[in-house]
Amino acid sequence: MPLMPLGVMLGVGTDFANRLRSIKEAGFPTMQLSRPPDEWLAEPRRAKLAQLIEDSGIEVTSVAAIYDGESYADVETVRRTVGLLPEETRAARVADTKLCADFTHEVGAPNVSSHIGYIPEDRVDPGYGALVSALQEICDYLERRKMNFCLETGQESGQLLSQFIRDVDRENLKVNFDPANMIMYGTGDPIDALALLAPWVRGVHCKDGEWPKAEGQLGEEKPLGEGQVGIERFIAKLQEIGYEGPLTIEREIPGDQQMRDFVRAKKLLEGIKAKLDID
Numbered sequence: 001m002p003l004m005p006l007g008v009m010l011g012v013g014t015d016f017a018n019r020l021r022s023i024k025e026a027g028f029p030t031m032q033l034s035r036p037p038d039e040w041l042a043e044p045r046r047a048k049l050a051q052l053i054e055d056s057g058i059e060v061t062s063v064a065a066i067y068d069g070e071s072y073a074d075v076e077t078v079r080r081t082v083g084l085l086p087e088e089t090r091a092a093r094v095a096d097t098k099l100c101a102d103f104t105h106e107v108g109a110p111n112v113s114s115h116i117g118y119i120p121e122d123r124v125d126p127g128y129g130a131l132v133s134a135l136q137e138i139c140d141y142l143e144r145r146k147m148n149f150c151l152e153t154g155q156e157s158g159q160l161l162s163q164f165i166r167d168v169d170r171e172n173l174k175v176n177f178d179p180a181n182m183i184m185y186g187t188g189d190p191i192d193a194l195a196l197l198a199p200w201v202r203g204v205h206c207k208d209g210e211w212p213k214a215e216g217q218l219g220e221e222k223p224l225g226e227g228q229v230g231i232e233r234f235i236a237k238l239q240e241i242g243y244e245g246p247l248t249i250e251r252e253i254p255g256d257q258q259m260r261d262f263v264r265a266k267k268l269l270e271g272i273k274a275k276l277d278i279d
């Protein structure tokens, strides 16, 4: 495998077999998956899904735990519905993360990743301690299979995330760094945050986006190269910190346009890698 092999973030669902074929034909050696819907995690579909993935020859580098009832409509809705912060769903979602981890292990991927929700800035906030405990439980479960849990960046500053990682105090707690999220959530310059989080980065999303236009809103996601991340400086910074893992293209739109954007982003990244002499 070359340094920084390219990949895509792929949802499991309708037409998955065809989409997998398109990804393979486009020449992607790696992919991250999102947690398959329940009907795909039950037999006999589960075994069929694992077989499809194995037959594709594409390496799964991570599976993203996503949860029922989440919405990314605006900052307030994210705070209320996303990840492990909402108390009423926390225990069920921790259990679901373990189910997701079992599937991840079956397809041979080393990482489960997720947005865990807004980490409270105040360490004495009860939500902060609850998130620390939830992450310790999940990390301990994953450790038995020699797997990592990767925190998806975006909803907090690099400073806060690094403090949180130290407080959870588990060797297998890592980071999936998404530079576009930091911009879209308005949490800070992603390149500065990447330098701070370098020791923990095990995966990245190559995604682009714009800063929020108004308080309480989220910025808009853009095709790679058309937002405000500065994707070349992002890849150069990854090279500088010694990152060699996959570059996973994420494009959060459905259908054929997503595939077209994957292919365009691949060309862009191949050009940047050649220019920076990464192979």
Ligand code: MG
Residues within 6 Å of the ligand: 152, 178, 181, 205, 207, 250
């Ligand atoms: Mg992402």
